[in-house]
Amino acid sequence: xxxxxLLIAMIPAFVQAEAICKDYxxxxxxxxxxxxxxxxxxxxxxxxxxxxxxxxxxxSIGTCHLPNAxxxxxxxxxxxxAQKALSDKGAPQLIIKYNVAxxxxxxxxxxPCE
Numbered sequence: 095x096x097x098x099x100l101l102i103a104m105i106p107a108f109v110q111a112e113a114i115c116k117d118y119x120x121x122x123x124x125x126x127x128x129x130x131x132x133x134x135x136x137x138x139x140x141x142x143x144x145x146x147x148x149x150x151x152x153x154s155i156g157t158c159h160l161p162n163a164x165x166x167x168x169x170x171x172x173x174x175x176a177q178k179a180l181s182d183k184g185a186p187q188l189i190i191k192y193n194v195a196x197x198x199x200x201x202x203x204x205x206p207c208e
Contacts, residue, residue, distance in 0.1 A: 114130055114173065114177065114180070114194060114197060114198065115130060115194070115197070115198040115201060118198045118202065127201060127202060127203075127204060127205055127206075128165070128169060128201050128204055128205075128206060129201070130173065130201065132166065132169070133166060133169040133170040133173045134170065137166045137170065138166055138167050138170035138171075140166075141162070141163035141164075141167050142163075142167060144159060144163050145160075145163050145164075145167075148160070157207070158206075158208060161207045162206055162207050165204050168200070169197070169200055169201065169204065172193075172196050172200050173197050175196065175197070176193045176194045176197040176198075178193070179192075179193035179194065180193075180194065
């Protein structure tokens with residue numbers, strides 16, 4: 095029963111997480127970009143661990159792993175800022191637009207290294 099309540103309590107966070115950039119147009123050129131769901135606590139934590147491991151091992155990290163890790167960390171922080179602004183009932187529209195645009199523009203301009 096408590097798992098059901100926990101799931102119900104988390105549904106708004108899942109819905110909001112996927113809807114931050116709903117008003118931003120996607121183009122075909124964005125087809126190979128990151129998506130909002132890529133920026134989550136798990137991917138940011140794994141990226142931080144990979145960066146720490148590279149620091150501990152004389153910079154040993156894959157060619158694409160470094161830029162991807164940095165993007166995942168920065169994107170997750172920007173997403174958190176956008177989510178906080180959207181959930182703050184008293185936040186001025188300017189602050190909301192600034193944070194949402196920062197995250198959505200970041201997604202649209204960032205491409206994963208492959």
